[in-house]
Amino acid sequence: MAQLEGALDGLDAAKMRTIVIAYEPVWAIGTGEVATPDEVLPQFAHYCEKPLKLMRTPKQFTRWMLRYREPVDNWIKGPVALLGDAAHLMLQYMAQGAAMAMEDAVALGLACDAADGDFEKAFKRYQEMRLVRASRVHISANSLVGQIFHVPDGVERLVRNQIFMGRKPERYYDALEWVFAAPDYVRDFNKKSRKKS
Numbered sequence: 001m002a003q004l005e006g007a008l009d010g011l012d013a014a015k016m017r018t019i020v021i022a023y024e025p026v027w028a029i030g031t032g033e034v035a036t037p038d039e040v041l042p043q044f045a046h047y048c049e050k051p052l053k054l055m056r057t058p059k060q061f062t063r064w065m066l067r068y069r070e071p072v073d074n075w076i077k078g079p080v081a082l083l084g085d086a087a088h089l090m091l092q093y094m095a096q097g098a099a100m101a102m103e104d105a106v107a108l109g110l111a112c113d114a115a116d117g118d119f120e121k122a123f124k125r126y127q128e129m130r131l132v133r134a135s136r137v138h139i140s141a142n143s144l145v146g147q148i149f150h151v152p153d154g155v156e157r158l159v160r161n162q163i164f165m166g167r168k169p170e171r172y173y174d175a176l177e178w179v180f181a182a183p184d185y186v187r188d189f190n191k192k193s194r195k196k197s
Contacts, residue, residue, distance in 0.1 A: 035061040046153070066091055068142055071135040074127070081123040083108060088134045093149060094141040096179060100134050103182070106189045133183060140179070 040061050044052065068091055075087040084101030107129040108122070115122035151160045164172065 031063060031065045033063045035063050037061070071138045073131070075131070076120075076123040076127050079119060079123075081108065081126060087130075088138045090138040090141040092141070093145040094137060094176070094179060096137050096141060100137055103186055104130055104134070106186050107183075110185055110189065129183075129185060137179060140176070145176075 037056065037058065037060070041052075041055060044055060047055075067089060069089050071088060075082040083104040085097060087104065088100060090097055090100070104126075108126045111122040111125040111129065112119065115125065148160055148163075151157045
């Protein structure tokens with residue numbers, strides 16, 4: 001919490017335009033609707049004073065629903081293939097949505113080049129190349145990482161704290177190293193692109 005307090009020292013609440021607060025409410029209300037401080041602030045009563053001071057600044061909050069769905073096992077049908085969020089809608093916790101969409105584009109391009117005009121064959125190959133990796137990121141973002149950073153009070157938080165107890169900060173993300181290692185087809189695509197230039 002000391003790092004958070006230090007980071008907040010230099011912020012001028014009067015100039016602040018956006019405060020993002022993530023929590024799981026017990027109600028399901030749409031995006032863009034107003035939420036009052038009386039409705040939002042009790043969710044964070046256990047926070048230290050510095051973030052609470054910033055959170056008391058707005059006179060109202062705007063709800064922004066985060067959309068989620070379980071991974072699906074098919075992104076193609078005949079002459080149509082889904083990419084990016086249409087194929088694997090994931091929460092923001094790993095900041096990988098755009099990266100997955102770019103990997104999709106590279107894989108689809110390579111599959112189309114290799115299929116010699118047979119797009120149904122290309123789409124099947126694209127899905128074979130991408131389904132497991134994108135779904136792994138999808139599942140990790142929606143379940144694993146979200147529960148690490150936004151774990152509720154109680155047993156889940158105790159388990160999370162024990163997992164990280166005694167680890168040096170530079171080791172926190174060792175288990176996620178695979179996310180930032182591009183698949184072979186992406187690395188090969190980069191090499192081919194440089195040769196063409």
